Amino acid sequence: MPELPEVETIRLGLQKYLVGHIIESVELRLHKQFTGDPQLITGAKIIKVERFGKGLVITLDNNYSLAIHIKMTGQLIYQDGLTKNKPLSSKAGRTLPHAYTHVIFHLDHQASLFYNDLRQFGWIKIVPTDKIKELPFFKDLGPELMPSSGQEPLTQESLAGLLSKAKTMIKPVLMDQKKIGGIGNIYANDALFLAKINPQRPSNSLSKEEVLRLFKALLQVLRKGIAEGGSSSENYVNALGQEGNYQNHTLVYGKEGQKCPNCGEIIQKTQLAGRGTYFCPNCQR
DNA sequence: CTAAGTACCTGTCCGC
C-alpha cells in the first residue's frame, strides 16, 4: 500500500488542503518518530508538498521542511471545519485523535493534520530545506518512473542498464529504492505478471523485449494505482482518511488460489527475499 | 562493494 501510488494520492490531497496554512503548534503524543525542535516550524506557512519515491516533503516558508516517511502503517489525515463532516474510514479510526495518533499539527482556521501510525515504523523530521537531499533516504533514492516534482523520470534505457547490472532476482531489484524509487511489493507483483516475467528470473537475464514489457507494465500498474486512489488492502487511507480502490483491481497480488485472469491457471504464492510473492506459473516463466 | 538476515511494532488470521 504505501507505495508510489498511495503516497502520491496522499500528496495530492495534502497539496490541495495544506498549502497556505500556518502551523500554530505541534503536539507530540509519541516522541520516538519525530526529530527536530517543533519551535523551528511554529508560525511557518506551508508552501508546497512534494513526493520523492515513497517519501514526502512539506516545504515551509521559513527555510525549513518536514521530511516524512509513513513506512507500513503511517497515515496523514487533514481535517478542518468542512472536511470534518465527511466520514473517516474505519481504517483511519473514525474519530481523531486516537491511541495511534502520535503527532498532531495544529493549523490556523481550526484545521489539523494528524499523523497516525499503528506499527510506529514511520518518521517525521524537521530539516533545513536545502539539506533534505542529504538525509539518508533521499540521498540514496534511485530515479523513479513517475516523478511528482520535476525530476528526470527513469527511462526505458536506464531501466535496461540498471537491470543488466544486477545478478539477483528481478523482483527484489524492482523494490530496491536505491535502484528505482517508489515500487513496493504490490505493484512489483502485478507489473511482473503483466510483463509475463517470473519474479525469480535473474535481473540481468531479461531480454530487450522483456525489459520493454516490464517498463510499460510498471507505468501501467502505477498509473492504475493512482487512478484508483491507492490500495487499501491493509490500513492505507488518503489525506481525508478515505480508502483507495486498487485492492479491488490487483492482477495477482493477494490472489493465491484464484484463477489467473489471463489463462485460468491457479495463482501461486511463495516467499522471495522475505516478501509474499504472487505469480501465475503458466504465464510467468 | 553487494547481499542476505533481522529488527523495528501491533494487529489479524489460521490452525491446533
Place this chain on the structure above:
DNA sequence: TGCGGACAGGTACTTA
C-alpha cells in the same frame, strides 16, 4: 474459546 505462531506495505542496521 484460547493461544501460539506466522505474516502484513518498508526501510535501516548488522553480519557475512
